[in-house]
Amino acid sequence: MKTLERYIIRRTAYAFTLTIAAMTGVVWATQALRQLDLVTSKGQTIVQFIGITMLALPFLIVIVAPFALMIALILVLNSLSGDSELIVIDASGGSRFLVLKPVMLFSVIVMILTGSMSLYFAPMGLAQLRTEITRVRADLVANIVKPGRFINVENGLTFHIRNRSGKGTLDGLLLHDTRDEETAFTYQADTGQIVEAADRTLLVMQNGTIQRRPKQEGDISIVRFQSYAFDLSNLIPEAGEPVFKASERTTANLMSPGRNDAYALKNPDKLTAELHERFSQPLYCIAFGLIVFAFLGKARTTRQGRGLAVVGAIGACVLLRTSGFGVTAISGGVTAILVLLYAVPILGSVLALVSIFREQGGEQPKWMSELQLSLQDRIEAVGNWLNNRRAGGVS
Numbered sequence: 001m002k003t004l005e006r007y008i009i010r011r012t013a014y015a016f017t018l019t020i021a022a023m024t025g026v027v028w029a030t031q032a033l034r035q036l037d038l039v040t041s042k043g044q045t046i047v048q049f050i051g052i053t054m055l056a057l058p059f060l061i062v063i064v065a066p067f068a069l070m071i072a073l074i075l076v077l078n079s080l081s082g083d084s085e086l087i088v089i090d091a092s093g094g095s096r097f098l099v100l101k102p103v104m105l106f107s108v109i110v111m112i113l114t115g116s117m118s119l120y121f122a123p124m125g126l127a128q129l130r131t132e133i134t135r136v137r138a139d140l141v142a143n144i145v146k147p148g149r150f151i152n153v154e155n156g157l158t159f160h161i162r163n164r165s166g167k168g169t170l171d172g173l174l175l176h177d178t179r180d181e182e183t184a185f186t187y188q189a190d191t192g193q194i195v196e197a198a199d200r201t202l203l204v205m206q207n208g209t210i211q212r213r214p215k216q217e218g219d220i221s222i223v224r225f226q227s228y229a230f231d232l233s234n235l236i237p238e239a240g241e242p243v244f245k246a247s248e249r250t251t252a253n254l255m256s257p258g259r260n261d262a263y264a265l266k267n268p269d270k271l272t273a274e275l276h277e278r279f280s281q282p283l284y285c286i287a288f289g290l291i292v293f294a295f296l297g298k299a300r301t302t303r304q305g306r307g308l309a310v311v312g313a314i315g316a317c318v319l320l321r322t323s324g325f326g327v328t329a330i331s332g333g334v335t336a337i338l339v340l341l342y343a344v345p346i347l348g349s350v351l352a353l354v355s356i357f358r359e360q361g362g363e364q365p366k367w368m369s370e371l372q373l374s375l376q377d378r379i380e381a382v383g384n385w386l387n388n389r390r391a392g393g394v395s
Contacts, residue, residue, distance in 0.1 A: 008099065069110045183213065208225060279342075323344050324341065
């Protein structure tokens with residue numbers, strides 16, 4: 001690899017890493033807020049909450065990676081032009097393809113990353129996320145015991161807690177058990193904690209009392225304890241088998257679902273659309289790389305403003321990806337429409353290549369040059385007018 005290629009790839013990789021980290025973090029935060037009830041009402045800790053929501057990261061990377069590549073290439077190519085490096089390459093007789101080659105190499109690398117996420121890691125993470133959410137929703141304390149309310153778990157057994165802390169600790173716990181035919185038990189404790197031990201689910205209470213009251217006749221006896229374990233095993237409902245949606249299934253399952261798979265039999269169009277979506281998404285990395293280079297890969301003088309080219313590159317990429325989302329929304333499993341999932345990024349790549357080859361060795365289109373010069377003149381005129389107004393106001 002030549003020095004110039006290593007230089008461009010190194011700068012692009014640095015910009016891409018920072019961009020995808022920032023974009024993925026923002027998108028993850030918005031998605032994580034949708035699962036905030038894992039902490040507020042399901043009794044999970046912050047660590048468990050972060051671990052569960054992080055399972056969606058591969059899926060988010062698939063969405064933001066092409067846009068992170070777009071931003072990284074815009075920053076790098078704009079910087080190369082601003083530092084007159086593209087002009088130097090052009091003046092020394094170098095071809096645009098000297099810059100296009102490292103751009104495409106890095107785009108292919110991002111495409112491979114996106115493809116691996118789309119075909120393997122994203123569905124695996126989403127499937128694990130679905131399993132964890134199903135497990136949490138089957139938790140007795142998370143769903144039945146609500147702070148400040150008296151809840152009848154089953155006939156003769158009532159729970160009450162004052163509060164649930166972020167660590168899953170139950171504060172101000174009251175448990176009234178009248179299931180025994182002869183004796184009623186009332187448990188009071190300052191705190192309680194759900195503990196899994198020896199295949200049993202125990203409610204371990206700290207610093208409390210047990211009141212035993214005969215249902216017929218007799219005195220109430222009170223026993224004070226430092227720690228007491230109440231068996232909840234027979235009260236914990238079995239977590240149902242999660243139903244995996246199309247995006248949560250492996251690629252192999254999408255290709256060949258089980259014969260008795262109720263979801264697959266009911267939604268074959270969703271499985272087909274998801275399969276083609278996974279294979280077509282990585283193609284946008286190549287399309288975005290070519291589009292950005294078509295707008296910004298040509299050497300321009302300082303007189304030729306690059307603002308319009310930057311806006312054009314962003315607009316073209318956003319329009320292309322929006323078209324892909326639109327095809328997915330209207331496809332409905334129709335094969336003729338699903339072909340457009342591949343046609344959209346391929347068409348964008350072809351149009352960008354045509355533009356690149358047409359401009360190679362020649363001047364940029366006259367209309368674009370005139371438009372850029374006109375915009376530059378108008379901006380300068382507005383700036384001069386503002387300066388004159390400011391000077392007049394001071395005098």
